Amino acid sequence: MSTLIEAHPTVDPINYDDILNIVNHVRSQVTLTEEPKIGIICGSGLGDLAELLTERQVIPFTNIPGFPPTNVIGHKGNLVFGNLMGKFIVCLQGRFHPYEHNMNLALCAMPVRMMKEFGVRTLIISNAAGGVNSAFKWGDLMLIKDQLFLPGLAGFSPLVGINDPRMGPRFVSMHDAYDLSLRQLAHTVAHEQGIVLHQGIYVMSGGPQYESPAEVCMFKTVGADALGMSTCHEVTVARQCGIRVLGFSLITNIANQEADTAVEVSHEEVLVAAKEASERACKFVSGIVEKL
Numbered sequence: 001m002s003t004l005i006e007a008h009p010t011v012d013p014i015n016y017d018d019i020l021n022i023v024n025h026v027r028s029q030v031t032l033t034e035e036p037k038i039g040i041i042c043g044s045g046l047g048d049l050a051e052l053l054t055e056r057q058v059i060p061f062t063n064i065p066g067f068p069p070t071n072v073i074g075h076k077g078n079l080v081f082g083n084l085m086g087k088f089i090v091c092l093q094g095r096f097h098p099y100e101h102n103m104n105l106a107l108c109a110m111p112v113r114m115m116k117e118f119g120v121r122t123l124i125i126s127n128a129a130g131g132v133n134s135a136f137k138w139g140d141l142m143l144i145k146d147q148l149f150l151p152g153l154a155g156f157s158p159l160v161g162i163n164d165p166r167m168g169p170r171f172v173s174m175h176d177a178y179d180l181s182l183r184q185l186a187h188t189v190a191h192e193q194g195i196v197l198h199q200g201i202y203v204m205s206g207g208p209q210y211e212s213p214a215e216v217c218m219f220k221t222v223g224a225d226a227l228g229m230s231t232c233h234e235v236t237v238a239r240q241c242g243i244r245v246l247g248f249s250l251i252t253n254i255a256n257q258e259a260d261t262a263v264e265v266s267h268e269e270v271l272v273a274a275k276e277a278s279e280r281a282c283k284f285v286s287g288i289v290e291k292l
């Protein structure tokens with residue numbers, strides 16, 4: 001299967017030189033007086049994080065060659081440079097979900113490879129997710145301790161295909177996918193801010209359908225605490241190129257576990273919950289950035 005991008009047939013997301021060309025194109029549209037050492041990826045409904053930046057330089061995804069459209073409501077589709085808590089950072093206001101792009105995971109994770117080229121060393125990544133752990137309530141935050149990357153296990157890894165060593169190693173160790181010292185820092189910030197912060201395992205499924213109650217029970221059996229359709233492909237690429245990661249989920253709904261009492265899950269509900277928790281999540285991220 002070709003990895004070329006439909007809208008930009010000359011851009012191949014696993015071609016390192018193509019990624020450098022896109023990065024240079026972005027550089028020509030902004031003024032970068034220093035490297036952004038911190039990157040942020042905003043999950044569904046969490047795009048307000050990017051609005052916190054001052055001295056913002058905003059590039060719509062539509063101005064970036066090789067970037068496909070973002071079709072999911074709640075993902076604005078901007079690459080934003082600016083300052084947060086005195087640090088110069090780059091923020092992805094919206095992300096690419098594999099279910100939108102024919103399971104082209106390398107394409108969906110390409111912005112992380114670009115972040116690396118801009119100078120990012122630490123990635124803060126967020127998502128909206130369904131809660132599986134019975135201790136979780138609507139609107140809670142869950143720090144991601146580890147992941148179950150279902151598409152990756154099934155052969156849909158962003159690392160599949162020819163590996164240019166400039167991207168990082170062929171075989172990537174995922175033993176420390178979510179950095180322990182960053183997690184400790186996040187707990188400190190949550191404590192200071194009086195925020196309930198759970199910790200757990202995030203499962204990425206292919207989506208876009210939400211899980212049936214039987215599927216939720218299966219995931220619970222294998223250790224899942226929260227379910228979503230993103231993040232793991234981005235984290236896998238981040239680890240390949242040596243970026244350390246802090247990830248958190250906003251629990252926007254409680255996943256059904258019993259068919260007889262199950263209720264409908266909707267993206268509208270996910271967005272309402274994310275909006276409601278957005279201010280708290282923004283303060284949490286700001287507190288972490290301040291201490292980095």
Ligand SMILES: O=P(O)(O)O[C@H]1O[C@H](CO)[C@@H](O)[C@H]1O
Pocket residue numbers: 042043044045072095097126127128129207228229230231266267270
């Ligand atoms: O992971 P983010 O981008 O927050 O989006 C989540 O919300 C959507 C479903 O409501 C899915 O795309 C799921 O992954």
